[in-house]
Amino acid sequence: MGEGMKERLKVGDLEITDEYKILGDKASIKEVAQELLKLKKGIVIVLDKAKEPVGVIYPQVIMQRIANGEDVTKLEARDIVDKNILILNKTDDFEKRTGDITLYAPAAILVNDKEGKLVGYLSPSDYKKALKMITK
Secondary structure (H helix, E strand, O other): OOOOOOOOOEHHHOOOOOOEEEEEOOOEHHHHHHHHHHHOOOEEEEEOOOOOEEEEEOHHHHHHHHHOOOOHHHOEHHHHOEOOEEEEEOOOEHHHHHHHHHHHOOOEEEEEOOOOOEEEEEOHHHHHHHHHHHOO
């Protein structure tokens, strides 16, 4: 690399392999809650039959449903999933994708590899850390 040129930060360079668990869309809310408790901090990524991400579930969603008096025991993951997700490729230039992240304000940012296979989740705290890295 020439003088003055810095290497661009790729999405795959960020911390994307923690803070999530994966479940199918027919998983019970009990299963979702158990996985969220094991994580302590994070989300459940919900996949459809084709193993494609359909959305995410945060702990607050389950608590909100219970607080509203709903019987969540009969629900499945697909009933409460937040479908507002943005999928980035791990080879994407992070700085170039920040505009999309700001524009779409997704509930979660998921990361795929070149083949389109899910490889990670960019948590809000990891996103903030990454922003600080590119604004130095």
